[in-house]
Amino acid sequence: MAVADLAAEFFETELLRATVAAQGIFGTFAGPWSAGTGLTYLLRAAHGTPSFAQGGIGAITQAMAAAAQKAGAEVRAGAEVIEISVKSNVAQGVVLSTGEQILARAVISNADPKRTFLKLTDPSLLSPTFTKRLQNYRMNGTVAKVNLALSALPTFNGLNGNAEALARRIHIGPEIDYLERAFDESKYGNFSRAPYLELTIPSLTDPSLAPEGKHVMSIYMQYAPYKLKNGNWEEQRTALGDTVVKTLAQYAPDLPGKILSHQIITPADLEEQYGLTGGHIFHGELALDQIFTMRPMLDWARYRTPIDNLYLCGSGTHPGTGLTGASGANAAREIIKDIKARR
Template identity: 55%
Template sequence: MTPTLSGQSRYDAIVIGGGVNGLTCAALLGKAGIRTLLVEQRDEVGGCAAESEIAPGFRAPTLAHATGPVRRDVVEHLQLYLHGLTFLDTAIEVSSLSPDGRALTLWNDPRKTAEGLAAWSTKDAQAWPAFHQSLGRLGGLIGFLFQSAPPSIDTPHARDLFSLMHTLSAFRGLPKADQWRLLRWGPMAVADLVSESVETELLRATLAADGIFGAMLGPWSAGSGLQMLLAAANRSLAWPGGQVVAGGPVAFARALRGAAERHGVEIRTGSAVARIDVTDDCACGVTLASGEQIAARAVVSGVDPKRTFLTLCEADHLPPEFSWRISHYRSRGTLAKVNFALSALPSFTGATREMLAGRIRLAPDLDYLERAFDHAKYGRYSSHPWIEFTIPSLDNPSLASDGAHVLSAYAQFAPYQLRDTSWDAEREPLGDIVTATLDQYSPGFSSSVVGRQVLTPLDLERGWGLTGGQIFHGELSLDQFFTMRPLLGFGDHRTPIRGLFLCSSGAHPGTGLTGGSGANAAAVVARELA
């Protein structure tokens, strides 16, 4: 018998999915005094912020090797520093290596970046401080929109109007040139955006990578400029003491779990949800794969929108037009992850130890990025992928034995749907290509590999429930952003089913492992249950 809403429900809210956003939402609901249960299908919470053994004696961040970065309001509201969360004092934002053996570094200090760029281009060295400042101002404005749910299209609340007025005032306070940049840069191709500001090809590619990361977009795709602005918005909201979590993303997830349990949240792992139960057009609980039914006043989904509505909800409970629209919500994964167990620290020409402990990108120019994308357009993975890697064992030696290391690499483009073959057949060949690419920048790299783990978009769907292998739970594009994430009219975390809410990255702002989507959803749910 399907459970119904009643005062005898053991829980006020059930959160489905123990990823970063699900944990954030559950912890904030618990802090608000709402009796909350979090259910996670895997044996450990964390979702994409996972860590696992990739070879005997070697552990690595399984999926994400960096957070979004972590939002400072999430850290402060949940006092995550009381649960072991600390940040590394890093001076480097990202570095890139050139095939000729030179390295380019973007420092957190724009003056230091400009000094380094002088060796590449006097013009870029002079232009960098102003470009960095403009990008920061625009990121700050967009970041303000990230901190609360978008307004309801049909029935905007007074708080929504106040928020929009504040944003408009901030927009009018921008220099006139930045106002025009904001209006132009979002719809632009990121290649055109960066080419207007800098001339060094390696620098252009380093910046443009933010606009295509995890997306089915190339640098000359219209709208890729938006994703670069969203990355700047994330940085504007970061915890001020640093952007890199000590211990990696898994440490963020563990701190969130600690905060959730401190606020009374019950966490059940190994508990897959088979169905969201609905009575009288209102969500009233969940049914687990085991057959157990659990009642609650509200259900909050931390899994992606397609999985939520097309798998967990029965079609009879959704308006036909909504079901049609959500079936066309774009969730095309393009990112693969390759983790390496290494017998020794590899030497990358031009890279210092400080660079290797941070994020390093391998993409010499915009044409290289576009050619990598060309393969994906025709259902093939890139024969020369662009790569971002880090060696987390430099800051966390416990990941490997003495003298050994692990390397974590993102590789793009690797489309979810392959033409004339399957990922089960192409998994290891892709790993070979990534290994060969790293060998070009670090001669002898392959000889130090003692173990390797290759995760394709299909593996992300199978193992972590990411529909289409899309790491952001849906593409970040102009028509799937803000009030339109996931669909126009449902950007405020509510859904067509009363009592069912979204808190995953498929809801606003949807920009990865920041905790932002979970925090915004918690505020909406708390008001509904008050």
């Protein structure tokens, strides 16, 4: 079922339908009328309402690192892994860019499936069938990110200065057809000129993120296809940022004059700087043939891989819907089972 149909079954107001339907297409190469997006919505909704971490998202990873260290783990930052060592189809450990080899009973990859098997592992160790299926795994991203530093809180139309109303997620996409038209442009290799936006002003709930009186705004922009029909993302970077600001200015006219600085993160940046193959924020499309028992692919959806002692634990595994921790928790249970069974 298309998420547009699902939303129409429960809601009468077009704006509310569009707001609900957007959660079924966020981060995907699909529009609200695309088949299967209703299931994507339900999968994402199962994880509840997103929350803000005090101190920013980095505070979560810092807390996880502290907990791991307390339990006896060694955490090494800035240690780039360039290869997963494999002998007789068993993962032995990893090789760092410095040449150092670290041996381990299990290698657990939070990288996406393609990066894990096609870049960090020698593909010749995999069966041709597995490699071909992995190459066909769809993970070209459609999301760009724009971060703004603001001199003051922008004034949104209709809120009468109610800053509290801006403290949660802000949805820009007034109609189902608006969302569908935004998707249409990406199908032909263009970024949306009237994009669907999801934004937050996290400094409203966490003042530590900005100096007193100032704010930061975090914006997800969709659709921004990884592969552009004309030019490249370095050439289109400024145009994308201008489009986002222009779109927001329709709802907050004084926003452009309050921008102190900006950061534009394209799908190409997500791949090159953050290691997300294809710039896909979910490590692969959340589509009917790439979720549940088929994530990342049929026969290999329980965090194990064709290489013994090598596991996946990132968003390219079930449930694969972002920063929920569910994939890692599920993987940990399976890994513990295997380690205990080998004793």
